[in-house]
Amino acid sequence: WRCKTPLLYYAKPSWYIKTTAFKDKIIAANNKINWHPSYVGEKRFANWLENMVDWGISRNRYWGTPIPVWTCECGHVECIGSRKELVEKAIEDIDETIELHRPFLDAVHIKCSECGKTMSRITDVLDCWFDSGAMPFSQYHYPFENKELFESQFPADFIAEGVDQTRGWFYTLLVISTFVMGESSYKNVLVNDLLLDKYGKKMHKSRGNAIEPFGIIEKYGADAIRWYLPSVSPVWTPIKFDEDGLKDVYSKFLSTLKNTYNFFATYANLDNVDPTEYNIAYEDLEEIDKWLLSKYNRLSKNVNNYMDNYDLTNTVRDIQNFVSEDLSNWYIRRNRNRFWSSELDNSKKAVYQTTYEVLEGICRLIAPIVPFVSEEIYTKLTGKDSVHLADYPTFNEEYINDTIENRMDLVRDLISLGRNIREEVKIKVRQPLSECLIDGKNESLISDLVPLIEEELNVKKVTFITELEEYMNFTVKPNFKEVGKIFGSSIKTFTNELLNLTIEDINKLQNNEVLKMTIDGTDYDVDINYVDIRTNSKEGFDVASDTTNFVILNTELTEDLILEGIAREIVSKVQNLRKTNDFEIADRIVLSYYSDEEVNKAIEKFKDFIMNETLSTKLKENKKLKEVFDINGHECYLKVEKNA
Numbered sequence: 001w002r003c004k005t006p007l008l009y010y011a012k013p014s015w016y017i018k019t020t021a022f023k024d025k026i027i028a029a030n031n032k033i034n035w036h037p038s039y040v041g042e043k044r045f046a047n048w049l050e051n052m053v054d055w056g057i058s059r060n061r062y063w064g065t066p067i068p069v070w071t072c073e074c075g076h077v078e079c080i081g082s083r084k085e086l087v088e089k090a091i092e093d094i095d096e097t098i099e100l101h102r103p104f105l106d107a108v109h110i111k112c113s114e115c116g117k118t119m120s121r122i123t124d125v126l127d128c129w130f131d132s133g134a135m136p137f138s139q140y141h142y143p144f145e146n147k148e149l150f151e152s153q154f155p156a157d158f159i160a161e162g163v164d165q166t167r168g169w170f171y172t173l174l175v176i177s178t179f180v181m182g183e184s185s186y187k188n189v190l191v192n193d194l195l196l197d198k199y200g201k202k203m204h205k206s207r208g209n210a211i212e213p214f215g216i217i218e219k220y221g222a223d224a225i226r227w228y229l230p231s232v233s234p235v236w237t238p239i240k241f242d243e244d245g246l247k248d249v250y251s252k253f254l255s256t257l258k259n260t261y262n263f264f265a266t267y268a269n270l271d272n273v274d275p276t277e278y279n280i281a282y283e284d285l286e287e288i289d290k291w292l293l294s295k296y297n298r299l300s301k302n303v304n305n306y307m308d309n310y311d312l313t314n315t316v317r318d319i320q321n322f323v324s325e326d327l328s329n330w331y332i333r334r335n336r337n338r339f340w341s342s343e344l345d346n347s348k349k350a351v352y353q354t355t356y357e358v359l360e361g362i363c364r365l366i367a368p369i370v371p372f373v374s375e376e377i378y379t380k381l382t383g384k385d386s387v388h389l390a391d392y393p394t395f396n397e398e399y400i401n402d403t404i405e406n407r408m409d410l411v412r413d414l415i416s417l418g419r420n421i422r423e424e425v426k427i428k429v430r431q432p433l434s435e436c437l438i439d440g441k442n443e444s445l446i447s448d449l450v451p452l453i454e455e456e457l458n459v460k461k462v463t464f465i466t467e468l469e470e471y472m473n474f475t476v477k478p479n480f481k482e483v484g485k486i487f488g489s490s491i492k493t494f495t496n497e498l499l500n501l502t503i504e505d506i507n508k509l510q511n512n513e514v515l516k517m518t519i520d521g522t523d524y525d526v527d528i529n530y531v532d533i534r535t536n537s538k539e540g541f542d543v544a545s546d547t548t549n550f551v552i553l554n555t556e557l558t559e560d561l562i563l564e565g566i567a568r569e570i571v572s573k574v575q576n577l578r579k580t581n582d583f584e585i586a587d588r589i590v591l592s593y594y595s596d597e598e599v600n601k602a603i604e605k606f607k608d609f610i611m612n613e614t615l616s617t618k619l620k621e622n623k624k625l626k627e628v629f630d631i632n633g634h635e636c637y638l639k640v641e642k643n644a
Helices: 019-030 038-050 083-089 130-132 148-151 169-181 213-220 222-232 241-270 285-310 312-334 337-340 348-367 371-382 404-423 439-459 482-499 501-511 559-580 598-605 607-613
Strands: 034-036 069-071 078-079 109-111 120-121 156-162 186-192 435-439 462-465 472-480 515-519 522-526 531-539 541-545 550-554 589-595 615-620 626-630 632-643
Touching: 019 038, 019 169, 019 589, 019 632, 034 038, 038 169, 069 404, 069 515, 120 531, 120 626, 130 169, 130 222, 130 285, 213 222, 213 241, 222 241, 222 312, 222 371, 241 337, 241 348, 285 312, 285 348, 285 404, 312 337, 312 348, 337 348, 404 439, 404 472, 404 550, 439 462, 439 515, 439 626, 462 501, 462 550, 472 501, 482 515, 501 531, 550 589, 559 589, 559 598, 559 607, 559 632, 598 607, 598 632
Parallel strands: 034 186, 156 186, 435 462, 589 615
Antiparallel strands: 069 078, 069 120, 109 120, 435 550, 472 531, 515 522, 541 550, 589 632, 626 632
16 A cells, blocks of 8 residues: 555454444443543544444464464364463473463464364464553553552553544453453543644655654754644644744743743852742732732643643643743743842842742643653752652642732733834834823722833833823724624614714723614614724824723833933843853943944933943943944944953
8 A cells, every 4th residue: 555556355264352242331331431522432433333343353464462262173162361271281391481472372282172182273363453452451461460550550540542543542442441341441531633744734754744753852852842732732633743833832931941940040049049948928928929829820720620621732822821921021020120139138038939939830730741841940940859759739729819910911911002002113112202191990900000011111101091082083983794784784874873972982882881872763782892993093192902901102202212212222232242241140341332422422311320230330432442233223332341
């Protein structure tokens, strides 16, 4: 078949197990198995069992497990059940160490109990799937040895294999164990589908689309592949393998996790601290610490539920999102100043304690999927022997706080909207803006978090507003996909009525309230799904919104704002220079510069800010510098040197 020529099949006598005699018991045993996904067990496998035929177990081959059946010319047949029985009945002088394969077993004969003549073993070997199906018993040499061990582990909690094994391993395991024990040898089964190329086609060497696995493992590591595969789609669906996706997983998850640990370890070592010695009470933690613990414990709760249901896809996606977005991009980034603080006060101890607790828990959460990275980080972090000797994480329900999460998540959503505005109008986050305007409905919930929004969006002031029409224009049109069939010929009337909505009406819709409207004599309850609300900002303002919130930025730049933006850009370039020159975090430097009048003006005005942020002890102008940088459209020459 590999050379694409027809195969010839010949009918030959075979030995069979009469599985049809146990059909009802086998089907009943299958009905007690938890299949993931359920439809494989309930349909594909169940249909296979319903159409069961007797199992032809003999193969006319040399290699394989010899069928232990001896026959006599008188017609008597005898099946030998153990080495001991074979030694007792063998005509030849053998012992129990005999090799149980061909040709050795072919040379053993027994005396016929019916006629006294010599019996010979049939030359057939067993179907190799019989070997596989007998695995639960043969691994412990049951029932000859390890009886208690076998019974303590039978049936297995779970097995996993490809969907093609419905006619192979899944079937033979079930058949043999039902014959021998009267029940299935496994309680749960996770079925995986095929691995395809990135275009959804089967991989074949002849087509040139096969992936060489060891090269990929050498390049990215086994853990990256183990994490990537379930992240693409549920394992019981065909997975399209794309190396670009593998790179993305490595970058967003494994690299981010390692960098987070390295950041934590760097400062913990600098401060010579052991976070396990701290015992800052929960009520004494800062709100952002409580937020992270809430997020982590909710994650742990969800992951335990996913794992109980063999849902690897949501497991890896939720953990990856937590590590990338919650832990690294928000908590660590927002708390850098606490790590950098020169004073080891309770705030600094709390950030060490919280980060340690979450990193340690994450290592245990991911250990079954990425055993090597989790082991490396865990052992370095804790000093313990192995993450694989630790218990799987549980969760503390008392740490899960909806209010804290909702507050912080709302702030993050608003910041995301603000950053979207900056991207659209092409204004860097390092460029300060004068004002950010937010819907007044959120003031009571997040007013105390305004400084955080100001810092993240780099704005001088956050204002809560209720009169939106002062800054925004609203356009409300029908959501034709949803309401075309509802209004039919009245759609034009509905469109015209939407033009008459007041700002209060629009606010109600955006707050998921219902408007009572009469269209051509018929009353309708109009909600947010009926309409498409578009917003655009008035002159000098730019807006971004989602279904429930909006952010307006004043994007007019004054001279002071422009100069501060230049100063912040210089700080960014200097920090990169420190890295490329392999300076230590605490190294003090001398900063030399040379540029035009506007940059010099910015340096003069924000001299203290630049020196503090870059750990510079001295700023000096030097016209002989060679390395030039683009500072918001200005040429600026910079050089950093360690302070002598």
